């Protein structure tokens with residue numbers, strides 16, 4: 001199990017989701033993706049993406065316009 | 078003599094070289110500078126034309142020209158591959174083992190489909206992202222198809238020209254509708270994103286078209302592998318989509334020679350400053366176009382505008398003109414939506430993507446931009462681009478005044 005930090009700050013839609021999908025491809029079940037982003041779209045998009053792909057949205061934090069999204073990879077077959 | 082070396086003579090490299098040759102024509106004539114382009118390709122292909130070849134039967138020959146016919150007099154064309162870039166020593170090593178030193182370096186080696194990332198994909202996939210010839214093969218396959226399930230869309234990220242898979246689906250619908258076979262041919266669009274087009278404003282105008290035209294939508298589907306025996310596309314979650322004909326856009330990769338370098342990321346994309354386009358911390362080295370790790374679309378308009386910015390800054394450095402140009406992140410990807418209509422995906426680093434409905438006017442504009450392509454590479458259309466892109470063309474920032482030595 002590894003934690004992968006992804007810095008998507010300063011990238012706008014679909015930047016953060018592109019980074020998440022690329023990291024997902026390389027990840028294994030149990031891995032944690034921690035995504036930092038400034039695009040407010042990340043909040044709704046990461047939720048929809050997790051719902052759609054059976055991964056788990058652990059946490060979304062917002063501080064001074066910066067979002068930290070934590071996703072646990074659980075969807076891979 | 079100041080030596081400017083441009084690695085890769087594609088959409089970005091050619092405009093950079095030609096702009097430099099125009100703006101520094103006096104220095105070039107006096108042999109105070111040299112401009113060299115190193116690229117093994119004999120022909121440059123107009124890659125956006127692959128869509129017309131693959132889905133409308135346009136001629137591949139019309140989409141290519143000799144690289145040597147696309148550079149201005151005075152530029153040296155070196156028909157070789159770059160095998161290694163060593164920015165800390167201001168030099169590159171060519172495929173034949175020759176060292177070439179430079180004072181300024183511009184890298185624009187693009188990217189290419191990477192079939193190795195998706196098991197089975199190379200066996201069954203019809204491709205419209207590699208070459209004009211392969212795109213013509215796709216059209217032949219489509220033309221002989223009478224019935225069956227087409228799976229079209231995105232097999233992995235990143236890839237060139239974000240709207241191209243959407244265009245493919247919409248143009249396939251038009252093709253089979255016009256030939257009276259649409260009822261017998263199903264089209265399923267797969268994407269790892271949660272929308273048909275990832276940027277919401279464009280999705281709002283595109284998704285209704287997919288519904289109207291009965292194109293199935295498989296969103297959040299991240300392709301893992303292709304089961305060629307069972308004719309199924311399999312996702313990372315184990316979901317399956319059956320196909321008879323497969324037309325997925327493979328994930329792309331930068332040239333293998335860039336892997337494992339300090340100035341590239343783990344996949345080989347060049348670490349590039351978003352606005353100043355410097356390679357990593359190197360003041361005299363720049364990257365443009367698809368090879369950068371800049372998180373915007375990989376598209377020709379960006380490669381072009383980045384080439385202009387880098388050109389401006391090199392000219393400014395050589396002539397002592399105290400301005401610094403910055404790239405605005407402007408995108409302008411066209412999306413043909415069928416039946417003679419198109420839209421554009423337009424945004425910058427600071428302006429979100431616009432909601433632009435498809436129209437005939439935009440289709441005409443797309444066609445006009447295509448017709449200008451070869452002249453644009455030669456730097457003959459900049460006055461038009463400047464007027465059209467306005468503030469997004471270049472952002473200027475004065476250089477800090479240097480203390481006298």
Ligand SMILES: Cc1cc2nc3c(=O)[nH]c(=O)nc-3n(C[C@H](O)[C@H](O)[C@H](O)COP(=O)(O)OP(=O)(O)OC[C@H]3O[C@@H](n4cnc5c(N)ncnc54)[C@H](O)[C@@H]3O)c2cc1C
Pocket residue numbers: 084085086087088089090115116117118123124125126127128157158159160185186187188205206207237238241332334365366367368375376377378379380409410411412
């Ligand atoms: C189907 C399709 C549709 C598209 N539609 C659009 C569109 O509508 N609008 C748009 O703006 N863009 C579009 N594009 C994208 C656009 O064509 C590319 O983004 C653009 O060509 C990138 O320019 P570049 O200079 O970075 O790379 P390229 O133009 O690909 O050029 C790279 C050059 O580098 C050379 N090279 C590679 N490796 C080496 C090496 N080791 N040494 C020396 N030379 C090397 C290659 O031979 C090539 O000449 C589309 C692309 C495709 C495939």
